[in-house]
Amino acid sequence: MKITGGCFCSAIRYEAEVDENMVVICHCTDCQINSGTAYGVVVRVIDGKFNLVKGKISFFQKIADSGAKRDLGFCSNCGTRIFAKPDGDKNGVFGLRVGTVDQRANLIPKKQAFTKSALSWVFDISSIPKN
Numbered sequence: 567m568k569i570t571g572g573c574f575c576s577a578i579r580y581e582a583e584v585d586e587n588m589v590v591i592c593h594c595t596d597c598q599i600n601s602g603t604a605y606g607v608v609v610r611v612i613d614g615k616f617n618l619v620k621g622k623i624s625f626f627q628k629i630a631d632s633g634a635k636r637d638l639g640f641c642s643n644c645g646t647r648i649f650a651k652p653d654g655d656k657n658g659v660f661g662l663r664v665g666t667v668d669q670r671a672n673l674i675p676k677k678q679a680f681t682k683s684a685l686s687w688v689f690d691i692s693s694i695p696k697n
């Protein structure tokens with residue numbers, strides 16, 4: 567599926583092609599902290615199909631306990647996190663943050679990962695009063 571997106575301040579805009587069957591809710595503690603909220607939601611970009619059309623991506627490199635490095639791309643102006651990918655030009659999962667995608671309403675999660683570290687309330691938010 568072809569999509570477009572960008573950061574909160576609009577300094578960064580991108581276009582990409584994603585696998586809409588690979589939308590994952592990630593409950594890992596990295597995603598909780600780095601997203602500033604309860605969990606991350608990512609969609610896998612098809613290899614080589616991310617194209618920055620405006621702005622400049624800043625990077626923070628996260629080194630996992632396993633030693634694997636991930637490049638976390640974000641906007642240095644507004645702080646929106648855009649994606650996480652393997653370091654340098656290595657192949658691997660390129661996960662785009664679904665909240666930055668213009669068509670995010672059409673990207674429905676198909677799987678949840680790292681549920682062991684999930685916050686206890688996240689699986690039943692339908693019971694929380696709504697206004």
Ligand SMILES: [Zn+2]
Nearest residue numbers: 573575641644
């Ligand atoms: Zn921005």
Ligand SMILES: [Zn+2]
Nearest residue numbers: 592594597606
């Ligand atoms: Zn995660």
